Amino acid sequence: MTNLDPSTLFPHDFVWGTATSSYQIEGAAFVDKRSASIWDTFAHTPGKVANGDHGDIACDHYHLYEQDIKLMSEMGIDAYRFSISWSRLLPDGTPDSLNQSAVRFYQGIIDTCLEHGITPWVTLYHWDLPQCLHDQEQGWLDRRIIARFSDYAEVCFELFGTKVKHWITINEPWVIALLGYGQGMFAPGHESDSEPYIVGHNLLLAHAKAVKVYRHKFQKYQGGTIGITLNSDWREPKTQSSEDVTAAQRAMEFFLGWFADPLYFGDYPQTMRDALGDRLPRFSESEQKDLIHSSEFFGLNHYSTMYASEPSEDDVHEEVKGNGGVDKDQRVTLSVDPNWAITDMGWAVVPWGVRKLLHWIRDRYENPNIVITENGCAYDDAPNEQGIVNDQRRIEYYQSYLEECALAIQDGVVLSGYFAWSFMDNFEWACGYEKRFGLHYVDFKTQKRTAKQSAHWYREFIHKSK
Secondary structure: OOOOOHHHOOOOOOEEEEEOOHHHHOOOOOOOOOOOEHHHHHHOOOOOOHHHOOOOOOOOHHHHHHHHHHHHHHHOOOEEEEEOOHHHHOOOOOHHHOOHHHHHHHHHHHHHHHHOOOEEEEEEEOOOOEHHHHHHHOHHHOOHHHHHHHHHHHHHHHHHOOOOOEEEEEEOHHHHHHHHHOEOOOOOOOEOOOHHHHHHHHHHHHHHHHHHHHHHHOHHHHOOEEEEEEEOOEEEEOOOOHHHHHHHHHHHHHHHHHHHHHHHHOOOOHHHHHHHHHHOOOOOHHHHHHHOOOOOOEEEEOOOEEEEEOOOOOOOOOOOOOOOOOOHHHOOEEEOOOOOOEOOOOOEOOHHHHHHHHHHHHHHOOOOOEEEEEOOOOOOOOOOOOOOOOOHHHHHHHHHHHHHHHHHHHOOOOEEEEEEEOOEOOOOHHHOOOOOOOOEEEEOOOOEEEEOHHHHHHHHHHHHHO
16 A cells, blocks of 8 residues: 555545445335335345344434434535435335325435535435335336336436436446346345346346436436446456456456446447347347437446456356356356455455456546446444444555555546445345444444544545545
C-alpha cells in the first residue's frame, strides 16, 4: 500500500456514496400491506439460509431510516443508493395494487436524504420479486415479466422521479440468473443448466423496456439518468500461456460480457454463442436497438479476483466452485493464490484486480462512464469494551482498492463514483446475519448502530478528496 494523497487523485466532482438493498435492511416484512417476495419464501424454507435467518426484521430500516440517514450525513457522503421493494410498493405486482403506505415510506427516505444534502440513487430491483408473480406467471422465466417490470418502473418514475435523478433498473442480473436459477443458492432456488440463460435474457429485455419508458415519458422533464448495475470479479490468467490467457478472456466474457455485450453491441459474446448454441436465446433487431446504449453509465459491483486457467482433462467436466460458482459451459478452472488474504466470505483481497477490470471495461466498451455501485468486504469485527469497532482490515481493504481506482483514473478510465458496500451490517442473503459488510455495526437484538472505525476513515477520505 502506498501513501498517496487522495485529495490529488479523484476529481472534485467525484460521487462518494454508500449502498443498501430493501430486503437486506428494511424488515417490516408484512407490515402496512407489504406482500411476500421470493426472498421471504426462500429465507423461510428450512435449510436455505444459515441459522434459519430471514429478513422479517433485518435492520428495521423501515422504522429507523431517519436515524440511519443522519448517520450517513455524519459520514459526509454525497449519495445513498437504496432499492425499492416491489412487493411493498405493489403488493400484487401490478399498478392496480399501489400501496400508499409504501409511497409515504420511500418519499420519506428521499426527502430525508435531500434534507441532509444526500443525493438518492434508486435501484428498482434488487432480487426481491413479488412471490405472486413467481407463482402465477413464473417470474423471470416468462416473457410477461418484461411488461410487469416496466409497469412497476413507470410507477416509480411517476411517483419519485421529480426528486430522484439517478436510477438503476436491476442489480446484478448475473447473480439473479446463475445463483437463483442455475445453482439454487439464492431465491427462488432453482437448479438448471438452461434457465439462467432464459432469465438473463428476460432481465436484459426488462431493463431495456423500462429505460425506453423512462426516456419517452419522463426523462425530458425530470432530467435524470438511468442505467443498470452489473457485477464482475476479475479473472487473471494463471500463467501467460496462450491457453490460460484465452481461458481468462473467456471467463470474463461469460461473466461480465454476458450482460454488458448486449448493452453495447446488441448481442452476447461470440464465445457464448459458440459454446451454447440454441440454449442461448436470440434478440430480435428491435430488441437489439433498444438494448444498445440503454445504460447511461456502467454500474459495476466488484469484490474479488481469481486466477483462470484452461481446464485439464481431469477437471474439464467438473463444476468449479469459486466466487459465486462457475458455469461449466465456460470450461475454465479457477483458483486463488494461497498468499492472498481472504475475507469472511472466502473472497480473495486482490486490489490490483479492480484496476485491471476497469481497464478491461475501458478497452472493450469504448471507455464508458463507470460508477462503482458496490465494493466492500465482510469481517466479523465487534465492539470492544469501550464500544469501539476497530475494523482495521476493512480500512486496509478500502484504502487499497480506492488507490487502485485512483490509478485507473490516471490511466484514462472514466470513473465518476464509488459506493461502499454496505452502510451497515445486514441480512447477507444465504449467509444470514453471519457475514458483516457494514461501515456501521448493528446489534440485531437491540438495533443499535455503532460507527466502525472504517466509517470514520471513510469520512476522512471523502473530506480529503474534495
